[in-house]
Amino acid sequence: MLVPSDDHFSDSHSADAFHLQPSSQPTADSARDAILQAPGFGQHFSDHMAHIRWTLDDGWHAHGVRPYGPLSLDPAAAVLHYAQEIFEGIKAYRHADGSVWTFRPEKNAERFRRSARRLALPELSDEDFIGALKALLAQDHAWVPTPADANDECSLYLRPFMIASESFLGVRPSHEVDFYVIASPAAAYFKGGVEPVSIWLSSHYKRAAPGGTGFAKCGGNYAASLAAQKEASAQGCSQVAFLDAAENHWIEELGGMNLFFVFSDGRLVTPRLTETILDGVTRNSVLTLAEDEGLTPEERPVSLDEWRAGAESGDITEVFACGTAAVITPVSELVTEDERIRLSAGGDNAVATKLRTRLLDLQYGRREDTRGWLTRLV
Template sequence: MSTDSFELLPNAHPTADAIREDILANPGFGRHFADHMAHVRWTLDAGWHGREVRPYGPLTLDPAAAVLHYGQEIFEGIKAYRHADGSVWTFRPEKNAERFRRSARRLALPELSDADFIGSLKALLAQDHAWVPTPAGEADESSLYLRPFMIASEKFLGVRPAHEVDYYVIASPAAAYFKGGVEPVSIWLSSHYKRAAPGGTGFAKCGGNYAASLAAQKEAEKHGCGQVAFLDARENKWLEELGGMNLFFVYQDGRLVTPRLTDTILEGVTRDSVLTLGRDEGLTPEERPISIDEWHEGAASGEITEVFACGTAAVITPVGELVTEEDRIRLAGADGNPIAKRLRTKLLDLQYGRAEDTHGWLTRLT
């Protein structure tokens, strides 16, 4: 869909250039926002309509809006990268659009087409391309984080799928997600809390999954950990994912193993990309169940040489140790996480246009 299909309502008071440049010099993550947002409206009678790019600002919602009472909402996370020639690109947006539709089906929301999803990104970036940071060098991982989301906005307290829905895209300049860069993080194993259960919403990207992880995240912080790992709800033994990232295990014999997808695990775009890039690097990808006992025994024997987490925001981050209520699982003879670092560099080089896009994963936004 052309950006011309989105009506422009320009911000009459855009951020001053000097202020924006100060923000881009040290953006943090999720703290500052670009001048505009994309919006598309859906109603039961008219379907999708009212495509526009309008000034970023507060939303007006009725106190009875369904999203506030029943949590009928979904979202995505995707980045825009500035290449050396000044152009702006994004990474595999069709995969995000596909996942957005899966999430919509699970939350009984209307499905948005690829044309509207990718068109909304292009329309927003046509106005706010100046908000995409220019990396100072290869070590600079700054980007513009894009957050598409859909909410049930109908004024109605009955329990049924909403008849009025709004889709938005907001944009936030971002530095590296973890301040330590590629330094290994400590993970807390949640033994009491579960992120998702079979038949639930674990495979959908909806706010309720993240809200359910926050109590465990607080628990992790008390134990000096930066993230949480969750076990399955049925047997409490199978590794699933972190609060917002997928897990990978590197074995001494070259296997690259990640928990197989179920309806309790989010299908990460970065996860899928790592499986392909790992194969390109001569590794043997495997998607299968992995137990906490296998992690413990593999780390102790040296069979597991690396563990890393991956996601859009954090890219690829090595895991240094898993902290449980009984002990700490460290990797015996860890040698600097070379596989995680190599895959991370390969992925970033592709996203920032420093390497040839042999898989056709990049889409130009401006």
């Protein structure tokens, strides 16, 4: 089988290298302003999208920004039959001076390449990945909402994705690939605000298995979680947690977020990364910020038994989930077919709240960025 070559990986492009085809029917200012007042999440999209094409012969080329709209795909396009695709999630934040920034985009670009390798897709350089974000925001910066106050978590959610677009029926890596970035204004992920959520423990389904694609950010992983998510919703739970596929004993992650456990002695524990757990950018940031808050971060296996015992004894004082969309969300209980695991201690979610505030203050420019995590887009 032919695997996409990395011969063109070193090609670099700035935002200026993207050819602009402006929309002839941009959203009226009044209509856009109305959307930004109540954007929801993933329901509305900005006027343009960035695009780069890859072919086996020419590598990455045809960098451009064009009007947002339907894609033209042949019914035999490889992505429709073999699910050869990956994506990322990242946000753009409006700062008080009107400038627009994003948070650790090089980490998303790095993970995008890891996902590409696993799905036998061509790798995209940091320059092209971040350049596409900048090129799109140069046109659609008006779609980045302005927070009303420090409690307003509005942002512009950016969705880079890559699809196998060659038309053929045959199991091999595609010789034609397209990379896009689309943008959607977003309010807080959970409609009810930052309230502790109930988590359903899936006993029938597994999100990922050793040797699979669990560490890659590909649509198949999320599709595999949806049946369990339906179970969670039927049980009145907001999210679903998965155990490992090998032993059905170790906590891995939620359908779209990583998990953390706060211990009474100041330890902040999260399941260690394996090939079945996604390396979340928010997860990585929380581990770093934890030391600033006097916590001792640990990455190690966490069993269902430890969660149960720690909750009962008070050794575990908080549990929270984290991800780009929801930031940090406290977990109130783990619901299984036989029990409800609730924390006997804590209740104020002080650690989760403190870390969440620190992270948001960094992203919105309310705290000095001493680590160089912010990249200006506009």
